[in-house]
Amino acid sequence: MQTIQMPNSPATAHGVAAEAARAISGSVLPNYQIIRRNGAVVPFEPNKIAxxxxxxxxxxxxxxxxxSASVRETVEQLTQTVVRALMRSRPGGGTFHIEDVQDQVELGLMRGGHHEVARAYVLYRERRAQERAAKAAQQQPAAQPVLHVIDGGERRPLDLERLRALIASAVEGLGPDVQAEPIVAETLRNLYDxxxxxxxxxxxxxxxxxxIETDPDYTxxxxxLLLHTIYKEALGEEVTHAQMRExxxxxxxxxxxxxVQAELLNPELLTFDLERLGAALKAERDLQFDYLGLQTLYDRYFLHVRKQRIELPQAFFMRVAMGLALNEIDREARAIEFYEVLSSFDFMSSTPTLFNSGTLRSQLSSCYLTTVPDDLDGIYEAIKENALLSKFAGGLGNDWTRVRALGSHIKGTNGESQGVVPFLKVVNDTAVAVNQGGKRKGAVCCYLETWHLDIEEFLELRKNTGDDRRRTHDMNTANWIPDLFMKRVMEDGExxxxxxSSVPDLHDRYGRDFETAYLAYEEKAARGEIKPYKKVRAVDLWRKMLTMLFETGHPWITFKDPCNIRSPQQxxxxxxxxxxxxxxxxxTSDTEIAVCNLGSVNLAQHLKxxxxxKVLDHDKLKxxxxxxxxxxxxxxxxxxxxxxxxxxxxxxxxxxxxxIMGFQDALYQLRIPYASQAAVEFADQSMExxxxxxxxxxxxxxxxRGRYSTYRGSLWDRGILPIDSIDLLAQERGGYVEVDRSRTLDWDALRAKIARDGMRNSNCIAIAPTATISNIVGVDASIxxxxxxxxVKSNLSGEFTVVNSYLVKDLKRLGLWDEVMIMDLKHFDGSLLPIDRVxxxxxxxxxxxxxxxxxxxVEAAARRQKWIDQAQSLNIYMAGASGKKLDETYKLAWIRGLxxxxxxRTVGATHAEKSTVRSGALNAVPNASSGTGMAAVAGAVAADPTPATDIKFCALDDPGCEACQ
Known part of the structure; x- marks a missing residue:
């Protein structure tokens, strides 16, 4: 193994290196500085990293x-990665110690797969450190310089004891492995006079x-320590946590x-008994936050006036609670009740509710669904509605199935339609242009039914090749698949x-009714009575769906008939x-845009x-x-x-x-592996x-409060609960439904109660991705x-090291948590499987x-789905994706009634152990592979072992979704 040596000809080394450096844009980053080892502070120059x-x-x-050009390009990309990582750690500017920069370089080389170069770099650093140590040993020890700080405009010596006391209070009660002195030492290393x-x-x-990586309790x-800063910003003075109780x-x-004076809050909040609500705040709950959760709230949720935060954590939860209690009779009692479930992390409202509750414009709903008509006025009205809804922070789902296909006759002009794709390009650009009030990107998902003549072009919308005028790189897409198509796939039919425009009623039909109408249209088409028209092999179209899903991450696979047959509102x-x-x-219809209002129960908080x-705590859950x-x-x-x-x-x-969220955390507490029948059973019983x-x-x-107005005639009204509606699906499909029907609770009692009292809400349950709110409460997202x-978890607040605290506790118990284990986990990207001693x-x-x-x-999701009156955001993770594996997985999802x-989310089989946190690769959508058959899926995996789809936990915002969170 080589170590880095200065070449004999400096011009050779510096010439090549300098040329690489010139490719890095910007010679100095003005808001950032570097602390050298001698304490000097100098400008941050990224080209020195190159x-x-x-x-x-x-x-x-x-x-x-x-x-070579490839190495120079690699150096440029790696340097940009390092610079981005450093800047994310200090979004507002600041100083980096030279060692921190070198740590990031080392990490960047390792993550980029340049292990030989990384090792040479590590050995070089070690050799230089030894040289410095030897030189220092020969010199007389110098007197430690006095550090001065600028506080309130005055220059004064740093009060080291005060700093030590602050850090000591931050580690108090966190156990013997979380010590103040290492934090003090690292802090002082990063200060300058x-x-x-x-x-x-x-x-x-x-x-x-x-x-944090050495012990998760450091979070x-x-x-x-962040709380201390927030208290000072909001209160204008330093306050200890003990003082916050008063x-x-x-x-x-x-x-x-x-x-209210700043025109941020609804003046109606002033009519509450504010003293009573203030007395109900529980300061000790500020200590529940981990770093990622609190930093996320601070950066993106807390109210501010001219960039100065005026909102503290418990006030935030009470403000949200007050906004939700505005119409209650005993508003204070209800606000305190709502505050209790929020501030305890037992339940969390979705991000739009957290953002806007109690404010002047209380847009609290998470998502909106629309259907687009087949006329120009209606199409552009729908796009306008997208813009208005997106402006006020809503995630959008559009149904475009009614819009006529490419080549269809246009009666008004006697011309031919350009099909649905050009309009989707406008939708894509509207989502980019109307960026949710300047807070984050607009986001929309467009759905198309599988019998639409433009379906094959729709499948290719997210490809990186082809005519860019017929591509939508910023918009999500989804297949809306009728059961009849899946039957044709299973039976190898056409x-x-x-x-x-030729079959307008298919849009509103489903189940057997759809099948009857569709067969009749096929007969008419065979007689030449319907044009345009095309016949394909169902399996070939299914293969193309899965190939595009693998290559581009879109369109997602969703099933029309179970959504309708099991809908209480059919x-x-x-x-x-x-x-x-x-x-x-x-x-959805021409007169109704569907709206949904979301929030999630933290399942990990409901065990006893x-x-x-541990077992599920039914009393607390209720x-x-x-x-x-x-x-x-x-x-x-x-x-x-x-x-x-x-x-x-x-x-x-x-x-x-x-x-729900924290499903994985609950499994850890129950000592149940996710990949087990026991986990499937827990998914069933907890969702029940x-x-x-x-x-x-x-x-x-x-x-x-009264029943919702369209209750009469609903499945609820007919005594058909979601568990019962599986039978309706089986009847309509005529088979292909294999769903466990077991139950543990008294559903007959519930059925009798609903028959007597009715329902307030047409639909009650939907499992959202919860990417952001799960960060706030410190659990794994959703299911x-x-x-x-x-x-390393990334969101708009930066990058955060996340360590599995349950695992660390187990490894400590076994005497296995040490520096070597930390290095092994880093090397194997968070996986235990290759580590023999575990x-x-x-x-x-x-x-x-x-x-x-x-x-x-899929099996766990199927057990949940039998109880749910809506659906669930189910991500599919697949190592070693192949055509066969994709085919089996999505067919199983259909048969299990999802x-x-x-x-x-895919990753090559040979790289499954080295894939979970590879920065950059996991957030990139590679160029689409050639070919449209299932062989292309397997071939793509073999050719490119890096993940083939973008690893984002939701669709609104990269990397932190908030639409449904």
């Missing part, structure tokens, strides 16, 4: 090898943050008044494609699509000790869900509606979407309980498996997403 990297490549590959006092506090936060120390009560009324309309994240299944370990359903129902009346059709629909049917208590709570609300036991039962319990066979994800699926 020089260092090129020297590393020179040492390994020699001048000729390092001079004349540093502003706020930079000292920021340095302490960053110092604690670097220790709480980091959060507490300060919260006096601060809260002043905060509400300041928010499939007919039509323009909806008596008043048709479900024409799902939403942006595929968990909402509500009717049983005789043989209490939480009863309060949560009331909160969600209140959203409907308080919500701001940008479009009248959305308001009319929401008030008429009153649908809500209660979901959530749905049972939610439906019961909605029926209770109907007694208090997702763990993505990596030691990983016991097999621990490996099984802590398998990561790509180490779980996708059938386990309504929808979401992203397909």
């Amino acid at each position: 020089v260092a990297m090129m020297k590393a490549f020179l040492a390994v590959h020699g001048p000729q090898g390092a001079a 004349g540093v502003p006092m706020e930079e000292v506090h920021k340095a302490a936060i960053l110092a604690a943050r670097t220790k 709480y120390a980091t959060a507490r 300060r919260y009560a006096e601060y809260f009324p002043a905060f509400i008044k300041k928010g 499939w007919s494609l039509f323009s909806p 008596h008043v309309g048709v479900v024409h699509s799902s939403n942006l994240c595929t968990e909402i299944t509500l009717n 000790d049983g005789p043989n370990g 209490r939480t869900i009863t309060v949560a359903m009331r909160m969600l129902d209140n959203v409907i009346d308080i919500n701001y509606y940008a479009v009248k059709k959305a308001r009319d629909s929401n008030l008429r049917h009153r649908p809500v979407g209660l979901g 309980a959530v749905c049972y208590y939610a439906y019961w709570a909605s029926s209770d609300l109907a007694v208090e 997702e498996p763990c993505f990596g036991n030691l990983s 016991p097999q039962d621990i490996k099984e319990l802590y398998r990561t997403a790509f180490e779980i066979e996708p059938r386990w994800l 309504k929808t699926t979401y992203y397909l």
Whole structure:
């Protein structure tokens, strides 16, 4: 193994390296500085990173090898990656120690797969460190310089004891493995003479943050140091956490008044008994936050006036609670009740609700579904509605099936239609242009039914090749697949494609009714009575669907018939699509835009000790869900509606979407591996309980507030509960339904109650991705498996090291948690499977997403789906994707009665152990592979072992979705 040596001819090394450096845009980043080892502070010059990297490549590959264009391009990309990572750690500017920069270079080389170069770089650093140490040993020890800080405009010596006391208070009670001194030492290393006092506090936060990978409890120390900064910003002075017990009560009324004066908060909040609410705030709950959760709230949720935060964590939760209690009779009691479930992390409202509750424009709903008519006025009206809804932070699902296909006759002009694709290009560009009030990208998912004549071109919308005027790179797409097509695939039949202008009624038909009409149209087409028209082999079209899903991540696979046949609202309309994240299944029409209001129960908070370990706490779950359903129902009346059709629909049917998160965390507590039958059983029983208590709570609300207006004739009214509607699906399909029907709760009692009292809400349950709110409460998102036991999670607040605290606790118990284990987890990207000294039962319990066979994800989802009146955002993780594996997985999803699926996330089999946190590769969509058959899927995996689809946890925003969260 080579170490980095300075070449004999400096001009050779510097010439090649300097040329690479010139490719890096910007010679100096003005808001950033570097602290050198001697304490000097100098400007941050990214081109110096390029020089260092090129020297590393020179040492390994020699001048000729390092001079190639590919190496220069690699150095440029790696340098940009390092610079981005550094800047994300300090979004507002700041200082980096030279060692931190070199750490990022080392990490960048490793993540980029340049292991030989990385090792040479490590050895070079070690040799230089030894040289410095030897030189220092020969010199007389110098007197330690006195550090000065700038505080309140005055220059004064740093009060080191005060700094030590602050850090000591941050680690208090976190156990013997979380120590103050390492944080103090790292903080001092990153200070320089004349540093502003706020930079000292920021340095302490960053110092604690670097220790998280050594022990996950350092995340709480980091959060507490951040809390200290937040308290000072909002209160104007330094306050200890112990003092906050009294300060919260006096601060809260002043905060509400300041928010109203700044025209941020609804003046109606001033009519609450603010002293009573302030006294109800529980300061100790500030200590529940981990660093990622608190930083996310600080950056993106807390109210501010001219960039200065005025909102503290418990005031934030109470402000949201007050906004949801505006129409209650005893508003203070209800606000405190809502505050309790939010601030305890038992339940969390979706991001739009957290953003806007209690504000002047209370847009609290998460997602909107529309259907687009087949006329120019209607099409552009739909695009306008997209823009208005997107402006106020809603995620969109559009049904485009009615728009006539390419080549169809246009009666008004006697011309031919250009089909649906050009309009989708406009939708794509509208989502980019109307960027949700400047907060984040607009987001839309467009759905098309499988019999549409433009379906083959629709499948290619996200490809990176072809005519860019017929590509939509910023928009999501989804297949809306009728059961008849799946039957033709299973039976190797042919499939007919039509323009909806020739078969207009197919759009509103489903089940046997659709099948009868479709067969009749096929007969007419065979007689030449319908044009345009095309026949394809169903299996070939299915293969192309899966190939495009693998290559581009789109269109997602969703199933029309189970969404409609099992819909409680089939008596008043048709479900024409799902939403942006595929968990909402509500009717749409020309007069109604479907709206859904979301929030999620933290399943990990609803376990208790049983005789043989943890068990589900039914009493607590029922209490939480009863309060949560009331909160969600209140959203409907308080919500701001940008479009009248959305308001009319929401008030008429009153649908809500209660979901879950922390499913993986609950499995850890139960000691159940995700890839097991026991996990499938827990998915079944936990979802049964959530749905049972939610439906019961909605029926209770109907007694208090009245039934929703279209209740009469619904499945609820007919005594058909979601578990019963599986029989309807089996009858309509005539087979192909294999779903477990077992139950544990008294559903007859619930059925009798609904028959007596009715329902307040047409729909109650939907499992959203929860990417952002799960970060806030510190659990794994939604129903997702763990993505990596030691990983870097990115969102709009930056990059965060996330360590599986359950795993660390187990490894400590076994005496296996040490520096070598940390390095092994880094090397194997959070996977335990290649680490020999870890016991097999621990490996099984802590398998990561790509180490779980996708059938386990489908089986668990099927058990949930039988109870749910809407759907769930189900990501499919697949290592070693092949045509056969994709085919089997998505057919199993259909046979198990799933309504929808979401992203397909793939990684090559040989790289499954090295894939979970590879920065960049996981967020890139590669060029589409050639070929349209299933062989192309397998070939693409073999040719490119990096992930083939973008690894994002939801669709709204890269990398942190908020539409449904």
